[in-house]
Amino acid sequence: MRTVSTVDQLIGNTPVFSLTHPLVPENKKLYIKLEQFNPNFSIKDRTALGLIKKAFETGKLQPGGTVIESTSGNLGKSLAMLSASMGFHLIVVVDPKVSRNSLNWFKSFGASVEVVDTPDSLGGYQTARIARVKELLEERPGAYWTNQYDNPDNPLYHESVTAKEFTQFPVDMIVGSVSTGGHFGGVSRGIRAIHPEIRTMACDVTGSAIFGTPFHPYLLNGLGLSWRADNTNLEDFDLLNSVTDQNAISLCHIIARDTGLLLGGSSGVVLFSALKALRYKNVESVMAIAPDSGINYLEQFYDDEWLIEKKVQLLTIEQIKEQLDAHVDTYTSV
Structure with missing residues (x-):
């Protein structure tokens, strides 16, 4: 039995699940790195830890200081957990898409919450949230913005630490969510x-x-973002793939019913992409990084009333398979 004395020691070394399912092509392998086994159920625990440790090391964050971050949920939860454990105050800037569950999560660790109600000119909230972060930094001299979008400490941490957990699996391809460009x-x-x-x-x-x-x-x-963060360099990847809300949400429901794995929306996007990658003739095995758990979305796309309100029609296994089987060519790099 491993004994730990601080919360950050629970982060990382997440398990790998070998998926057996009708959507996985015969004689091919799909492995899922389940980041939901971090203490706050997402890969953002790793990102938060890397950013905060580096901030303390460089003196950008002092004990008892203030951290500010824009987040749709998971990173805010991770930072809130660490704020309670490592002795700093956190202000989380969110938008109306955040769930009540997430808001209560932030507050349970003692974090403060700022909600941005007005979207930007494109209809999204990310740039509006960033604008509010910058206002808060001016109001609080000495506060530290972890800035998951543009802080190079984000990808550097995952390059030096997280990547080591994949070296034991010599698969043909690894699939992950591009997000801010940090972890993947x-x-x-x-x-x-x-x-x-x-x-x-x-x-x-x-x-x-x-x-x-x-x-x-x-x-x-x-x-997803309405812009490309500085941490995102598309040359870091061989292929790019976009997945619709409908496909990702439908796949999450299918996997939950058929396997007992409750995956988050970003994990649905990753898993759909991984299943597509397995349709390539020169790909025999894939590792999918599932960033989070579906526990955060029980009041959203796992809720029947939410699906009706948002006009989401769940697809069947046969309909998903028909889409996936349209991709059987040899892949080419971007």
């Missing part, structure tokens, strides 16, 4: 340094502008 950009660079033969596929929700397509609002939260 760092993981991709770390993997390439050790296993240059392994390819990486970055995925995102349709409607996000990270891959250069026009932004439009989407239902899933926890991924």
